[in-house]
Amino acid sequence: KQEVTQIPAALSVPEGENLVLNCSFTDSAIYNLQWFRQDPGKGLTSLLLIQSSQREQTSGRLNASLDKSSGRSTLYIAASQPGDSATYLCAVIKTGTASKLTFGTGTRLQVTL
Amino acid sequence: DVKVTQSSRYLVKRTGEKVFLECVQDMDHENMFWYRQDPGLGLRLIYFSYDVKMKEKGDIPEGYSVSREKKERFSLILESASTNQTSMYLCASSLWGQGLYTEAFFGQGTRLTVV
Numbered sequence: 001k002q003e004v005t006q007i008p009a010a011l012s013v014p015e016g017e018n019l020v021l022n023c024s025f026t027d028s029a030i031y032n033l034q035w036f037r038q039d040p041g042k043g044l045t046s047l048l049l050i051q052s053s054q055r056e057q058t059s060g061r062l063n064a065s066l067d068k069s070s071g072r073s074t075l076y077i078a079a080s081q082p083g084d085s086a087t088y089l090c091a092v093i094k095t096g097t098a099s100k101l102t103f104g105t106g107t108r109l110q111v112t113l
Numbered sequence: 114d115v116k117v118t119q120s121s122r123y124l125v126k127r128t129g130e131k132v133f134l135e136c137v138q139d140m141d142h143e144n145m146f147w148y149r150q151d152p153g154l155g156l157r158l159i160y161f162s163y164d165v166k167m168k169e170k171g172d173i174p175e176g177y178s179v180s181r182e183k184k185e186r187f188s189l190i191l192e193s194a195s196t197n198q199t200s201m202y203l204c205a206s207s208l209w210g211q212g213l214y215t216e217a218f219f220g221q222g223t224r225l226t227v228v
Contacts, residue, residue, distance in 0.1 A: 041224070043119075044203065099217075101156075104155070
């Protein structure tokens with residue numbers, strides 16, 4: 001059974017810092033990995049999707065990398081801002097599971113002034 | 114922009130009531146999903162559908178059923194609501210095309226309270 005772990009569970013950083021969020025998964029047979037953001041009481045917003053054949057994806061200040069062989073992905077946030085405060089979730093689609101996402105438990109990020 | 118719309122942001126229902134949660138997507142996606150999210154347990158898949166009238170159980174289908182009569186609409190039904198079904202419910206959709214799964218998009222969530 002695929003298990004997805006995110007470390008740390010919570011993180012507080014001052015504005016302007018660069019930071020890295022980690023996601024690890026136990027089964028490397030995945031189609032893709034997706035990073036989401038969730039604000040309190042809201043739905044999930046898609047940030048980046050990495051297909052299994054790709055190594056990384058970039059969008060603005062966000063960069064996500066994928067290392068299938070080691071079962072790891074990282075989300076890099078450059079020059080953090082208070083508006084980045086949210087919970088960040090990673091999810092994988094395992095090969096042969098008909099596009100079902102398996103989620104990690106998330107990293108709660110607070111960026112302080 | 115892809116839009117996934119859930120019919121209600123907040124619902125309060127009584128124990129034993131039959132509850133319908135509706136979800137509509139506007140991007141002609143084949144796949145649609147219902148998750149519930151609880152503190153400490155994360156997101157868990159209840160049911161998903163990969164085509165009209167097709168459905169598959171997820172990890173926690175007990176006490177739920179679904180309906181997909183049209184491609185754009187996926188309904189979650191709580192046959193007889195119970196207090197342990199108080200949760201945040203999230204609907205999602207995604208496309209299966211060209212041999213690759215594309216991004217999953219989520220609705221805004223429905224906070225259901227069963228009293």
